[in-house]
Amino acid sequence: MTESVPLRASPGAGPVSCQVRWQRSTRARRVSLRIDPRAGEVVITLPPRAGRKQGMALLTTHAAWVTERLGALAPAVPFVEGSSVPLGGVPHPIRHDPAARAGVFLQDGQIVVSGEAAFLPRRVADFLRAEARRRIAILAAHHAAALEVKPAAIRLKDTRSRWGSCAPDGTLAFSWRLVMAPDWVLDYVVAHEVAHLRELNHSARFWAHVTARTPHRQAAQDWLRRFGPTLLRVG
Known part of the structure; x- marks a missing residue:
């Protein structure tokens, strides 16, 4: 359940409204609080025997921290016409052209989307995922050849805390959002995970x-560290 809750960062300050998402977990041992940067929400997790009152007490105690963290979030960038979405670290405005050839494509530094406006957000998201898969596959093959290893598979995810991972079976996973980072940042993350195929440690x-x-x-x-959280605010 998500609701709007007024918070006061300090006794003399006016109330600030924030979105709070309540969730219950059978594995939780205590009430916990975190910020979901992608949704721009506060997430309060309750163990089985805890009630909403305990969650509100924790939220009130950390009101200053919560309002500071929420205020520091980058503005959300929805997939709509006119929004500027980074690709390889370079801003690309979204342009809707219903009469254009089918699909989504790059033209003159823009992401051009054809078809009905209602399908634009999904089509942009699908395009970015496909582009991420294409670019990551090229980089992974390049680094794997140099290190004389071979990934078992490459998967894309939408993680909130890890940009990449390497499973014991050799499967590599990456956040599709890395396609929005500069090319040299994406190259580093891919090389990092491919190197784990040689050394599954640090x-x-x-x-x-x-x-x-x-x-x-x-x-x-x-x-x-500095700009990664902004990628979570796109889409």
Whole structure:
């Protein structure tokens, strides 16, 4: 359940409305609170025996932190005509052209979407996922050949905290949102996960492989820490 809840960051401040999503978990041992940057909501998780009153008490106690974090979120960027969506770190305005040839395509630095306006958000999302899959596959093949490894499979996800992962069976998973990051950031994440096919750990040997493949490792890590959350606000 999601509801709007007024919060006061300080005793003298006026109320600020925020969206709160309540969820119950049989695995939770205590009431917890977090910010969902993608939805722009506060998420309160209740264990089986906890009630809404306990959740509200936690929310009130951390009101200043919650309002600060929500205020720091980047503006949401919906998939609608006129929105500017980054692709490879470069802003691309969305243009709706009902009479254009079928599908979604790039033209003059724009993402052109044909067909009915009602289908535009889904078509843009599908286009970005397909583009992410194409670019990641090329990079993964390149780094895998250099490291003499081969992924078992490559999957796309929409994670909120991890940009990539490598499973013990050799399956690599990536957030499709990385296609919006600069090319060299995407290259680093792909090289990082491919290197795990050689070293499924974060040992010195692993980092040596990563550094050899991506000399821009530190810059990419810094970019993700600083700007990564903005990618969650798109779509």
